[in-house]
Amino acid sequence: MTSRQARKSIPKDGVSLWAPVNARVRDRERKRDAVILVAARAFRERGYHNTSLDDIASELNVTKPTVYHYVANKEQLLFECFRAGLHQIMEAFEEIRNSNEDARTRLAAVVTRYAEAITSDFGWCMVQAENQDLSPAMSRKVKALKSEIDQGIRQLLKEGIADGSIRDCDAKMAAFAIAGALNWIAHWYRSDEPLTAAQIAERYLQLFELGLRPR
Amino acid sequence: MTSRQARKSIPKDGVSLWAPVNARVRDRERKRDAVILVAARAFRERGYHNTSLDDIASELNVTKPTVYHYVANKEQLLFECFRAGLHQIMEAFEEIRNSNEDARTRLAAVVTRYAEAITSDFGWCMVQAENQDLSPAMSRKVKALKSEIDQGIRQLLKEGIADGSIRDCDAKMAAFAIAGALNWIAHWYRSDEPLTAAQIAERYLQLFELGLRPR
Numbered sequence: 331m332t333s334r335q336a337r338k339s340i341p342k343d344g345v346s347l348w349a350p351v352n353a354r355v356r357d358r359e360r361k362r363d364a365v366i367l368v369a370a371r372a373f374r375e376r377g378y379h380n381t382s383l384d385d386i387a388s389e390l391n392v393t394k395p396t397v398y399h400y401v402a403n404k405e406q407l408l409f410e411c412f413r414a415g416l417h418q419i420m421e422a423f424e425e426i427r428n429s430n431e432d433a434r435t436r437l438a439a440v441v442t443r444y445a446e447a448i449t450s451d452f453g454w455c456m457v458q459a460e461n462q463d464l465s466p467a468m469s470r471k472v473k474a475l476k477s478e479i480d481q482g483i484r485q486l487l488k489e490g491i492a493d494g495s496i497r498d499c500d501a502k503m504a505a506f507a508i509a510g511a512l513n514w515i516a517h518w519y520r521s522d523e524p525l526t527a528a529q530i531a532e533r534y535l536q537l538f539e540l541g542l543r544p545r
Numbered sequence: 546m547t548s549r550q551a552r553k554s555i556p557k558d559g560v561s562l563w564a565p566v567n568a569r570v571r572d573r574e575r576k577r578d579a580v581i582l583v584a585a586r587a588f589r590e591r592g593y594h595n596t597s598l599d600d601i602a603s604e605l606n607v608t609k610p611t612v613y614h615y616v617a618n619k620e621q622l623l624f625e626c627f628r629a630g631l632h633q634i635m636e637a638f639e640e641i642r643n644s645n646e647d648a649r650t651r652l653a654a655v656v657t658r659y660a661e662a663i664t665s666d667f668g669w670c671m672v673q674a675e676n677q678d679l680s681p682a683m684s685r686k687v688k689a690l691k692s693e694i695d696q697g698i699r700q701l702l703k704e705g706i707a708d709g710s711i712r713d714c715d716a717k718m719a720a721f722a723i724a725g726a727l728n729w730i731a732h733w734y735r736s737d738e739p740l741t742a743a744q745i746a747e748r749y750l751q752l753f754e755l756g757l758r759p760r
Contacts, residue, residue: 377678379594434757460732461676463592490757497759503740503748504757510729511722517675518721525718533718541756542649542705542719544712 362400363414365390367451370411374454378408378462405468412459415452416475419444423482433490438535440486444512445531449523453516480505508538577615578629580605582666585626589669593623593677620683627674630667631690634659638697648705653750655701659727660746664738668731695720723753 368389372381383404387394401407422443426436448456460472483505490496511534525533583604587596598619602609616622637658641651663671675687698720705711726749740748 380678437757458676461673463595487757494759496757497755499751499757500748503745504752506729506733507726507749507752510726510732512725513732514721514725514728517725517728530718533715534722536714537719537722537756538752539756539758540712541752541754542652542702542711542714543754544709545760 365397365400366407366410366414369407370414370451370455373408373411373458374451378404378458383407405464408455408459408462408464409468409471411452411455412472413475415447415450415456416479418447418450418452419479432493432495433486434495434539437483437486437490437496438539440483441508441512441535441538442528442531444509445515445534446527448512448515449519449527449530453519457513457516480509483509511538580612580615581622581625581629584622585629585666585670588623588626588673589666593619593673598622620679623670623674623677623679624683624686626667626670627687628690630662630665630671631694633662633665633667634694647708647710648701649710649754652698652701652705652711653754655698656723656727656750656753657743657746659724660730660749661742663727663730664734664742664745668734672728672731695724698724726753 365386369381369386372386372389376385381404383394383397386407387397390397397407401410419440422440426439429436429439447453460469460476464472484501487496487499487501487504491498491501515530519530523530580601584596584601587601587604591600596619598609598612601622602612605612612622616625634655637655641654644651644654662668675684675691679687699716702711702714702716702719706713706716730745734745738745
């Protein structure tokens, strides 16, 4: 490129000069997301211990060093799959943060997103990550993130008891029961399940909200 | 022993002659139960793949061939641990079979026994057995037993909808939610948990029966 051409290619606002850099970052993120998604599917289908980074590289049509470009090791890859799933639930908490609706309605929104996350490709890793003989450091990271979700649900239950939208109950036990019911979806859900995640969430919410006893 | 002594030792009713045989059977059953219990604790504490039959033999203070006297291999041992836990739930279904109470009350009895089973030494194996890369044949046996429990809960829900003790609901989804909440107890329950299994069951039943919405 001549200096004249280079000058000509400078956009008037100057800002979009950095676009190629942004694009590279986006490209790297997209590729990293692809590595995580392919890994999540492989772990779910064949199990974590039966899946090697070689398998994942070969499915992505890249070399193993390319995979190492995005994650340090297989354990970190499992953690990223776990985090990708949990991220969807975290986002739900983010979205309701400034809502004016009562806590029961906000909890319902989180439950629905939770069901969507657990039926996604990341569902298996969300539930199984902690059972894979993780290193103590990684195990702590997994537990910390899970605890954040658990505390978020408990907090919503407590707010609901305070604002009158939720019956007085043991928030800790109710949070465990709700998260347990949702996590267990990963055990029975198959891609040919006739109900969508939203429909499963709707039925679960009916149980959690109305209970079994006729009104 | 002389023939006179032998004659003298024959009890008058003749029946108790077989007692030693019964006692041997009972003794064998007790020892087998001990093998299964020690294995269940070892699997829960160290994980299935990190526990060898040598470890279990050494904890029982016996040789590995002695362990093989009771189970064919480690996989069968895991299955026996799984079955020992499920057996407690099966017993609960047995006990309510001839009850005259409404289906919601009978379901509550099963939920309580389920919580007791899942907080027992066998809880981990009940929930984790299917995640241990079992042979296809063993995997089918595990799934068949789990399905029996699932169908039992669904049946109670349907009977409750029919007898009016349970609100009309999607019995399949409600059964999954209830079993999921109960199974998940194995993930968070620790032996130092301040609530007893019965107290946990009571709080879970309040959620399942009354729901979160104030009445």
